[in-house]
Amino acid sequence: MPRKNPSPDKREDALSRERIIEAAITLLDTSGESGLTFRALADALATGAGAIYWHIAHKNDLLTAVCDAVIARTLQAAGGAGAATPHATVRAIALAVFEAIDAHPWVGSALTQAPGQLPHVRLLEHIGQQVRQLGVPEATQWVVACTLVNYMVGVGGQNAANAQFARQEGIERDGFLASMANTWLALDADEFGFTRSMATCLRTHDDRADFLTGIDLILRGIATED
Amino acid sequence: MPRKNPSPDKREDALSRERIIEAAITLLDTSGESGLTFRALADALATGAGAIYWHIAHKNDLLTAVCDAVIARTLQAAGGAGAATPHATVRAIALAVFEAIDAHPWVGSALTQAPGQLPHVRLLEHIGQQVRQLGVPEATQWVVACTLVNYMVGVGGQNAANAQFARQEGIERDGFLASMANTWLALDADEFGFTRSMATCLRTHDDRADFLTGIDLILRGIATED
DNA sequence: ACCTGAACACCGTTCAAGT
């Protein structure tokens, strides 16, 4: 009777792309972006470092695959909801992606570094279908869908960077924002008047709400188009 | 009479933060993101690798500083224009940043990896001032300015990633897009209907124009707000 | 105060050799 514990003791199944991707996900979630190493991954899989190269071309390939696995699941889960209007569906998709990046910050940076690859294509497809539903004329569907996707990925990347910075600094989000707000307040009053006046907003803002407001802004811009 | 050639022969001035930053910029422009190495940088400055650490805390510090130098110059040059309307000024700033990233792709990824740092603050300030001019109510200035900045940085990061990918693949932009378009056309017809129909757009689109259309969408969303 | 350069503790990737 084979043991069911897949811990780093000994391998029971053969290696496979899927097994590697799953191990990479848990490794990334556990030790962060810098924790994903071919050596550490090989350890977790109870194999040699070079073995991975039989299934994965190079580290970027792995990163994209791992990102795609999360995005695919996220979109699948979000698609099931079936919101009332295209507008609401776009919002639901955007929020789901935001939550996924919040839970796995490394997805944000992977997404930023692999434009046009499969994870991106999935986003474009899901968003694009709703853009069609919105009645956007065919000639502008491309640019509208791209704007939404670019915005989503852009914010996601920023949040990922924030999370990674806070992690390696060992700081909580609140402390991180508070110290940044202080830095802003110490800026030159003439040159950085606007930024200084936004220091409180920085400290008290809600990432999620702001992100969705941005989505709404773009959607409203679309609706006004003629 | 001292020689005026600052080539990698021998150093004449003392090292300084500015000299290091300038050398890093030319190195990045010449050899790309992966070309910026403390060893290569030390060579270019005719010094030892460790000397740089007297002036720069760590590589991320250098990257942010180098990014900020470009952004500061870009915004200064763009600010001089003095466009007629706030809308036009936002467009001008956005375009200037786009061009800067196009000329120095590494600025795009540096920008993505340093949220809240000085380069970001500069963008926020310049955009925010125009958001005020647009008459956006105080309560929503924060989220509006952030949306614009996030979008700009997001698109910039994507373009940087594209440029870097094309560089290391040794491919031109056109060939890169053409092969990606073919990949899209080979996707499953049911699952990726929208994406397939956009393959031609991918191949023929204009990055700059699409980017500005996105800015316009957001600005129009703001105008419609009430 | 500032610089030098060897040394340390890592990386991704390759590849002969095994099964």
Add this chain to the structure above:
DNA sequence: ACCTGAACACCGTTCAAGT
């Protein structure tokens, strides 16, 4: 066909030692 693990060619960073 698939795996092993040592070896290669790098990294960022540190630090005793120099000036």
